[in-house]
Amino acid sequence: MPFDFGPLLPPGTPAPAVRWTGAPKFNFTGGNNDSDEIPLDGLMQAAKSVMAREGRTLSTYGLNSGPQGYRPLRVFLAAKLRRDAAMNCSPDDILIVSGSLQALDLVNAALLTRGDTVLVEQDNYQGTLTRLAKLGVNAVGIPLDEYGMRMDVLEAALAELRTRAIKPKYIYTIPTVQNPTGTILSTERRAQMLKLARDYRVPIFEDDCYADLVWDGIRPNAIHAMSSDENVIHIGSFSKSIAPALRVGFIVAPWSIMSRMLALKTDAGSGALEQMVLAEYCSEHFADHVPALRKGLRRKLDTLMEALNEQFGTAAEFEAPKGGIFLWVKLPDNVDTLMLYQKALAEGVAINPGPEWSTDKAHSSSRMRLCFASPSHDEIKQGIAVLADVCRKEFGVPARSANIERGEK
């Protein structure tokens, strides 16, 4: 009789995973990228040259660079962050991690304990919200408008928490191509956020993992760059700009908190081969690769928006995002996207239901996130048509007239 592990599980154990049965046919979820845009020749060249030159250092944990990660990659990042985001940091201020998810975990492990409070954008990255919930941390959601997180509401929330003697541990923001809204926090608001952070002595946790994908390539300076107080922890990733499966991200932070995160990073280093290949590739080609990637993504967004207009008509409301890989869509109020998610998945279409991406379940119940980088143009068109059919069948919207053209084909 097989051993029963059940009685050994500690309290609060999450639900077990289910067996993976393959990707859905039309996958509008996850931060997957466009396989045609992987710079494969460049990565292969980089692997060859860096392994030939330094491959024997793989015999040592941390290569010859110590626990903060492969130094040439940190050198590249310091220069890139200066050029693109006006950040003033050195390789010693950077910690290479296993994707920005490990960055989230390390920042949270260094700062949070059960019962803490943090401030976050109301519509938010699911991985951030689930981590905070699992840690027993209260995430106060601040609504967004087209210029990003609303500073008037942030100020009111900080003041209200102060009256209750609650000191938030950080203000978490994805300022540049916010997930899921695709907004960019204006420079004026960045300055306001910094002023509030200073006034209330709360650090800012800046998650910039989509910042390379602003359509026109011109992004506001990072909040980290605008601070003179060393009160910003900045994180980023190569998942969106090069390839998600590589699992390489980074943290830029003052040593006073970096040294704490480093003490908590007990994994003997992040994957060295990927760090080496990225450093070798990016130092030569990053600046050329990313504009080409952006163009390809922008075309897919156009295909997605056209498909939505054609299939959903006015039943699907959205603002074109300023960059990135996802679109945040409002459906009619009667559509429950958690239910739509289930029904659509049964037809081979995967979407992200709004309530999993927001602290406000009512606000988000008829919203959904659609990722457009990974499916092909044809898959986008077909998948949105199937989604519209499911939505009509389950919720009566979109009305038949909205997609009459497709019906006539």
Added chain:
Amino acid sequence: MPFDFGPLLPPGTPAPAVRWTGAPKFNFTGGNNDSDEIPLDGLMQAAKSVMAREGRTLSTYGLNSGPQGYRPLRVFLAAKLRRDAAMNCSPDDILIVSGSLQALDLVNAALLTRGDTVLVEQDNYQGTLTRLAKLGVNAVGIPLDEYGMRMDVLEAALAELRTRAIKPKYIYTIPTVQNPTGTILSTERRAQMLKLARDYRVPIFEDDCYADLVWDGIRPNAIHAMSSDENVIHIGSFSKSIAPALRVGFIVAPWSIMSRMLALKTDAGSGALEQMVLAEYCSEHFADHVPALRKGLRRKLDTLMEALNEQFGTAAEFEAPKGGIFLWVKLPDNVDTLMLYQKALAEGVAINPGPEWSTDKAHSSSRMRLCFASPSHDEIKQGIAVLADVCRKEFGVPARSANIERGEK
């Protein structure tokens, strides 16, 4: 004025890391490998062929293999574990992780909570002991002899815990080339451990990360292979057999607990490029590479044992390990290896002091672990000479006569 993160740190925050200032000149610590033994040509060929064939799948988290990791690597492992360890497992029973350190973290996260008790070998891997301490888990150390963990003491400990109504969460063992003692748990004791595990309804956590490095290549069957109860969680690694910096390990476990660990693995997959390169390389070359590596390591062990005999004479006692990359050395009782560690480091020699590698601080206070894979033969000889000088200066041993030959050079 820089922001002060101090007041935000949660209770129990570990000490901050110190700035890395480079590796010590004579490094007898860490699981680093022999840089000459990295199969560089083979890894480069593998990188080229697997990237050319499947590189575009890097656009997708988990490649096309889902959250358990790159399937061809799991196929290789299932065949290898069957061939080398008589294990009966399929690719679906295997989870690829970021080094066996992530395996430790996932097993612990799935099973342990503060106040729990586990049974471990008394002299043990530091990373296991520090993790358990950090989790607030009581690690009951079971002494070892030349055949590994003593089953009579294990049985007594289980019985004693039962009288106190304490149910241990697991029996943790490194049965094949135990860290740090280098012993191999006999087949008879493996059977006894399984019987005890069944009788007391306690699972076994088998850490087999050195099992490829048994000198003669012949290892006992894995405990996992000998169980018919699905009560063994088995972990392993490519760090010792290929290269530590790659950070690829694996867990073999029944789905009832694998599904729990998978739910806790929220890192969006381990590094894909390294999984791909390893699968491509290992399926062709693993069986040839490892025997060559073992020969090289065995030669370094001989150099280390000769150097110890020459420099320390009878003051250094040790049993030749059955494989692996480290030697567990007993110095005279008056030597405090924690102090020796500090003094030797100042002279450029890094050792692992015994008390960091044992649950019994008295037993281990005059013991040390010396890793021999990474330093060259010359570095081993020179480093041990420096260590002997430091030891003599601080503790009066070894006596001058012990290394008279060196003095006469």
